[in-house]
Amino acid sequence: MFLLKKVCLALFLGLLVFGCSSKNDLREWMKDSPKVKILSTTAQIGDLATEIGGERVDGWILIQGDLDPHSYEIVKGDDEKFARAQLIFYNGLGLEHGASLSSLLRGSPRAVAIGERIRDSYPERILKKDEAVDPHIWMDISLWQKAIDPIVESLSRVDREGASYYRERGDALALKMEQTHKEIQEQLSAVPSEKRYLVTSHDAFQYFTRSYLAESGESDRNVRFTAPEGLAPDGQLNPLDIERIIDFLRSKKITVVFPESNVSRDSIKKIAISGKELGLDIRICSEALYGDSMSGLSYFEMMKSNADVIKRYLE
């Protein structure tokens, strides 16, 4: 009994410490300090910004954990974070389309749309779906690497003394990203071409598919990837969507569909059930992919995990 009480107390204290850590960190971030205060909407952006900024910056992620960046709306306390930040990095390209967040971002002179800066410099590398721009550019490491320059420039603008420091760290990060991009390309090229087809919860993997699953020079980017839900997960699935996916599964002889870590599995389950009813051999991958959310992983961990899981289940 005594031991049980001790275990309960330890668990309680653990929860207390763990549960409060995020709030404490935020309190620290809100305090005055000589460091540059950066607010990033997503973890994918925040990871790059703090890697480049190193010890000269204090970073905070606005859309935490598994929340959906497509639909995120401002909550109590967010206004203060915006007021505190010297730089606000966001994806743009229609990703953060919640009305309250979108208007705050568009109205701030300190906000930099990293994805739109990349699109302006490399328009030919931006993908669309039914005429809408696909904002999931972080899913191709070689394209996400193009975020380094706008981040270095923005940091150097607000902290001129740190300019060479940021450049150096940006260059080192670029090398690491190039390396990881090549490793994932090699890793997935080992999967036979006729098996390199992907179905996930929503349209977050078009860039990933172009970079890591398609044959070089393949013109139709969608030919190896499809998803029941659109560019933003909306939980809507009509009979035509199901029919479209089932046709894709059948024609490409696909036997596994992949859930995403922060998207409801309902659509993927419906696809698997419908497929089975029609006699297809379909299973749901037991490990989730990371699309919009990193679920606490670093950017590199997220991309490597995606590549590992996809390779193991497609082979």
Ligand SMILES: [Zn+2]
């Ligand atoms: Zn998405």
